[in-house]
Amino acid sequence: MFSHGRPDPGMVLAQALGVRSNGEKVPLAPMISSGNREVLQSMMTIHRELHSPRASAFCAEIAERVAGEEDLRDVEQVELSMSTFDAVAYFEDAEAATERDIRVSCEVRR
Amino acid sequence: MMPHRWWLRGAPAERLAVLRIIVGLYGLIYLLIRTPHLLSYALDEIPRFQPVGIVTLAETPTLPWVYRVLVVITLILAGAFLLGYRHRFLAPVYAGMLLWVLTYTNSWGKILHTDNLLVLHVGILALTRSADVLSFDAQQARAKRDLPSHYGWPIKLMAAVCALVYLLAGIAKIRNSGFALAEGETLRNYIAFVNVRKIELGSAHSPIGVALLAFPSLFQGLGWFSLVLELGAPAAVLSHRLGKWWSWSVWGFHFGVLLLMAIGFVYQLTMVAFAPFFHVEKLLDWGPIARRLPQNLQRTPETAQTDESE
Numbered sequence: 001m002f003s004h005g006r007p008d009p010g011m012v013l014a015q016a017l018g019v020r021s022n023g024e025k026v027p028l029a030p031m032i033s034s035g036n037r038e039v040l041q042s043m044m045t046i047h048r049e050l051h052s053p054r055a056s057a058f059c060a061e062i063a064e065r066v067a068g069e070e071d072l073r074d075v076e077q078v079e080l081s082m083s084t085f086d087a088v089a090y091f092e093d094a095e096a097a098t099e100r101d102i103r104v105s106c107e108v109r110r
Numbered sequence: 111m112m113p114h115r116w117w118l119r120g121a122p123a124e125r126l127a128v129l130r131i132i133v134g135l136y137g138l139i140y141l142l143i144r145t146p147h148l149l150s151y152a153l154d155e156i157p158r159f160q161p162v163g164i165v166t167l168a169e170t171p172t173l174p175w176v177y178r179v180l181v182v183i184t185l186i187l188a189g190a191f192l193l194g195y196r197h198r199f200l201a202p203v204y205a206g207m208l209l210w211v212l213t214y215t216n217s218w219g220k221i222l223h224t225d226n227l228l229v230l231h232v233g234i235l236a237l238t239r240s241a242d243v244l245s246f247d248a249q250q251a252r253a254k255r256d257l258p259s260h261y262g263w264p265i266k267l268m269a270a271v272c273a274l275v276y277l278l279a280g281i282a283k284i285r286n287s288g289f290a291l292a293e294g295e296t297l298r299n300y301i302a303f304v305n306v307r308k309i310e311l312g313s314a315h316s317p318i319g320v321a322l323l324a325f326p327s328l329f330q331g332l333g334w335f336s337l338v339l340e341l342g343a344p345a346a347v348l349s350h351r352l353g354k355w356w357s358w359s360v361w362g363f364h365f366g367v368l369l370l371m372a373i374g375f376v377y378q379l380t381m382v383a384f385a386p387f388f389h390v391e392k393l394l395d396w397g398p399i400a401r402r403l404p405q406n407l408q409r410t411p412e413t414a415q416t417d418e419s420e
Contacts, residue, residue, distance in 0.1 A: 004286045005291075005296050006290075007290065009299045013310055013311070028312050032312070038147065041222075043307070043311055044220040085306050085310070087303040087305075088299065090306050091320050
């Protein structure tokens with residue numbers, strides 16, 4: 001594992017976020033974002049779907065799963081983002097170390 | 111000692127059989143726990159299908175219901191392998207099915223390497239005489255004990271395969287980035303990277319790993335430790351004593367990975383991966399097991415003495 005050098009703490013990640021009614025953004029768990037328990041499998045699924053013509057349909061599928069989840073009842077919107085992080089600085093000030101490029105968003109219909 | 115003599119040096123049939131039981135029990139429990147995960151790949155989404163390994167033999171996903179049936183069959187075969195039932199015929203089928211099912215789960219975009227060693231160990235045990243004793247086949251006289259030379263080399267092969275996995279990981283690091291890992295910064299960035307990724311993908315991360323990011327010099331030592339273990343892996347196969355030390359050290363490495371990155375290599379953390387480096391037949395002498403063994407399977411002090419001298 002980890003055979004490549006990583007001299008830079010920068011990283012880019014495709015992710016699925018839920019937007020709560022107060023505007024807070026929460027990362028969605030793998031079972032919600034991709035219907036899979038495996039974190040890395042989920043990451044690949046989001047990345048591929050986000051860059052495919054069916055990104056909007058994928059977002060709607062996630063929104064459907066969010067709608068069925070009691071813990072996410074105040075999530076009103078789903079966003080698919082290509083996010084950039086400074087992984088080390090993230091743990092000092094997560095907001096300052098994060099840049100999100102929202103590519104697709106969709107409403108959660110209940 | 112000449113290499114071929116070293117390779118063919120015998121071992122008690124019980125050692126190979128106990129390895130089959132340990133690896134078999136792990137495989138059965140692992141598959142049972144992972145059944146919901148395995149079944150989640152009963153998909154017919156052709157665009158998502160990216161076959162790897164033997165799964166490339168088919169161009170499209172297996173029909174979901176067929177896949178589900180194959181997962182169930184693999185579970186049943188895992189039980190037969192553990193019990194040593196019709197080993198010569200069913201064990202190779204189990205090894206093939208396990209390879210196929212686990213490869214299939216890796217054929218949807220992300221290849222995970224965590225199961226590789228389990229599959230290789232099952233393959234070796236399935237194709238050798240690991241059910242000559244302590245098995246259904248032995249009880250029903252379908253298999254019988256042979257010369258010790260039949261039981262030694264498969265165990266050495268299991269140990270060699272285990273060491274090879276780590277050696278290849280070490281070579282890959284050197285080839286891709288020289289000794290960057292040993293400089294500490296790369297490992298620190300990886301630990302930060304993995305923990306951010308877990309948080310941002312809605313999973314559990316390691317607060318310990320995050321807390322230790324404040325001590326950059328620590329990662330230099332950890333980087334050297336992992337490189338030495340990986341590149342020194344072949345030595346563990348050649349010396350029994352070194353093999354035991356290496357196994358516990360690699361276990362420590364994986365425990366560190368669990369603590370710092372919340373990544374669990376279960377086959378390694380349970381020590382099952384390193385069982386070929388130990389005289390596992392001694393477990394048969396352990397009170398709770400020894401009391402339940404039939405008289406003809408109990409080890410005599412003479413047998414135990416012979417094993418000790420190897």
